[in-house]
């Protein structure tokens with residue numbers, strides 16, 4: 001079956017780590033993705049009995065709710081925008097009047113801009129993405145969001161509302177290094193508070209974070225799998241060239257599994 005794909009370019013998207021993350025998802029009843037972004041993992045995994053996707057970004061959630069409940073109207077708004085620099089400039093100047101227009105504008109600014117940041121036109125020598133594919137992906141997202149709860153909460157409230165022994169959490173918070181134009185990086189303090197809350201969860205969990213000594217120590221009692229990647233999904237101007245480390249951490253249950261460092265090939269685009 002064809003996999004549903006993210007409809008947006010999202011910094012920090014986990015498409016390139018799917019091969020690592022998907023096999024780690026253990027049996028559960030309720031799947032909750034706390035930091036949904038482009039929804040790479042949610043869209044690639046098998047359906048669960050119940051599912052919640054969440055993000056603190058209101059524009060992003062507005063888009064997903066329109067894809068979920070107003071598919072034809074959203075397609076209509078998106079369909080006739082050409083992939084041009086002037087389209088992007090017009091969209092940036094016109095913030096959108098209704099929730100529907102704002103949803104279409106958010107998607108189009110993301111698709112037309114460099115790195116999905118919504119600011120400068122994405123010059124491409126490979127040509128623009130197929131409009132037919134963009135529309136097909138929105139339709140596929142609509143089908144995949146059937147029966148899914150789409151939340152717009154900060155993760156703390158999500159933990160209170162949805163945690164339990166049958167919950168499986170996938171948690172991919174912002175990195176504590178680099179920068180994106182789409183959302184703010186976290187500080188070490190924010191990450192430390194987050195880790196304390198994760199360690200208190202009753203449910204099973206998988207967490208992905210950037211590889212730092214602090215992040216390793218925060219989760220050191222659990223399975224910590226280091227990944228070396230040439231990811232270009234965050235701006236790493238201030239970071240060492242060519243390598244970027246991430247950690248995939250899984251809640252330690254009864255059995256211990258030994259993990260080795262894995263190297264994942266660089267991807268050219270954010271997804």
Ligand SMILES: C[S@@+](CC[C@H](N)C(=O)[O-])C[C@H]1O[C@@H](n2cnc3c(N)ncnc32)[C@H](O)[C@@H]1O
Pocket residue numbers: 010011012013014015034035036037038039040041054055056057153154155156172173174175183271
């Ligand atoms: C690394 S991205 C997630 C990427 C996603 N896994 C994907 O594959 O596209 C982190 C996301 O966390 C969201 N975020 C930041 N702070 C948050 C908070 N306190 N609660 C919930 N979401 C938050 C951001 O808006 C951003 O979309």
